Amino acid sequence: MCKHCRVIPKKPVAMKDVATRLGLSISTVSRALNGRPGVAEPTRQKVLAESQALAYVISPATSAVTGSRTGRIGIVTPRADVWYYSSVIAGAEEKLREHGIETILHCLPTESERRDFFSELPLQHSVDGLIVVSFPVGADDPTQLDRLRTPVVSVSVRFPGVPFVSIDDRLAAIQAVSHLTRIGHRRIAMIRTVDPDGLPWAADLARTEGYIAALANSGIEGQDELIVTAPWGIDGGAEAMERLLSLVAPPTAVFCLSDEVAIGALRTLRRSGISVPETMSVIAIDDHPMAELTDLTTIAQPARQLGEIAAEMVIAAAAGEGLDDVVLPTRLVARHTTAPPPAA
């Protein structure tokens, strides 16, 4: 039994419990429950009845209404079908499963869905805790989480009073942009993103700060025309790159919020006949599996590990333990989309 399971029941009704109560072997109970041959019908009925009775007394569903634990943790995420979110979800689900805890997945793409969800959560008694994965920050959000009467851990977004696990987004941006200044770039653009509601992500805000700080560290003044904002994703990155190429003086390098945005930017550059990295350098943050394929230089972040750690934190929080925030390191992965700028 894992050290946290004193609080959240692990597999509360197991075949072994049923077998012990009836004086049967586990394999007989298993065969009976699965309708396999080799078990007399009266025995099968006894196994089913005992299973139901045990479940009635100590199943997670029962314990929820008696005021104890549900055996379930919720993950709240804007979406499940892109690399970053699906990696965090996979990491968290695996770790929760190891502790015998079920994962309830809540994909809430809009601010109004999130507001409704957090308003109604206290009524539902359906989870022992929540993992909130990087969603865009609206005006209302920060005041909600700390008033939920359930433990909450956030991933890559910081709310007052809520423990979090994250990379240092500002530092990751500094790592990316400093790589560009170090090899001689001075005219460096950034592609930022907004969600479909037009809200920025916390990571976007911190990475933009890091971009500006890294430029300042090299004595470069930021220029508004070099910061463009697009919807998140490949198409957004492609369109943002088109806008940068529409400038009278385009940049010699582009820092993209994420790899998928950079992959869109690379598509535009390829279609424009602009050679990467000879004429234009591109760098991003993530280390998406496709980054290797496209030879994209990027700052790697351990998305799956963020989910694993968030799961361990929320289990500890549900056990009443105090939590320290966790910041995971990021690092440069040097590939072939970055090079010194063309000679003037």
Added chain:
Amino acid sequence: MCKHCRVIPKKPVAMKDVATRLGLSISTVSRALNGRPGVAEPTRQKVLAESQALAYVISPATSAVTGSRTGRIGIVTPRADVWYYSSVIAGAEEKLREHGIETILHCLPTESERRDFFSELPLQHSVDGLIVVSFPVGADDPTQLDRLRTPVVSVSVRFPGVPFVSIDDRLAAIQAVSHLTRIGHRRIAMIRTVDPDGLPWAADLARTEGYIAALANSGIEGQDELIVTAPWGIDGGAEAMERLLSLVAPPTAVFCLSDEVAIGALRTLRRSGISVPETMSVIAIDDHPMAELTDLTTIAQPARQLGEIAAEMVIAAAAGEGLDDVVLPTRLVARHTTAPPPAA
């Protein structure tokens, strides 16, 4: 209220119920539950007590032990962090959410984890139904699902007595390979995949059948050396392509089980200096977002829609409705990795 919600309760305890019982406005109840200012403490206590009481009577957790519904559907999948599975999950979760049903995510990568899960499920009373997403077929699996005492719908894998939604994998392979024969290829390889346990997926078996059938339709005899099997994924595809290039007479075209496998094969071809499509054609199945980026010719399958339909089917099954299997169409997306073979 949606047409299915007569069976599975939608948001069983809503703020409106609490407000009605206490003669308060919904906004007062909301403020009380969320700990916001503007509500007298005695009122807040009344709201909390009434919420608890209502939840006790009719929450999904309670109804589970009184023999009715849980308001939850489980999704069983080998993994959550690659395009196909994450798209199915996202589609199903969205549709279930529309019906007020929670999604429990079960990622079970190995055969033994799946066997344990299905054995213990009847004891847990934790879901109203299951969506089982394409996992590799082991010797034991087919006999388990139809003996669970909960409605099951499968996605892209067929089990006796279990309704399913899928593409026609055999036909999708025929579409891919026929495209190659139509433009003149005769020496066509296939890259198959196995899971980490060494088990084939149902989709792999059906696509291999389709590959052989399409060759036969063009009077081409299949050759064992042209069928290679690798672990699923980019690296597997890369390694399988290396093996095909090790043949004394390599193929002129390769049909890959999926886009991610093809992307690995393209990486090997690029590193080998073999030009695509001039010297080697590559085609696959999926239409992954990266397929457009890599100009990969592929057979598109609607993964998200598979999840949406599976959700509607399992809701109907939980309502006791009979179900017909659903087969969604696939289609060729012509891009730039396929061309006639080089002149002999």
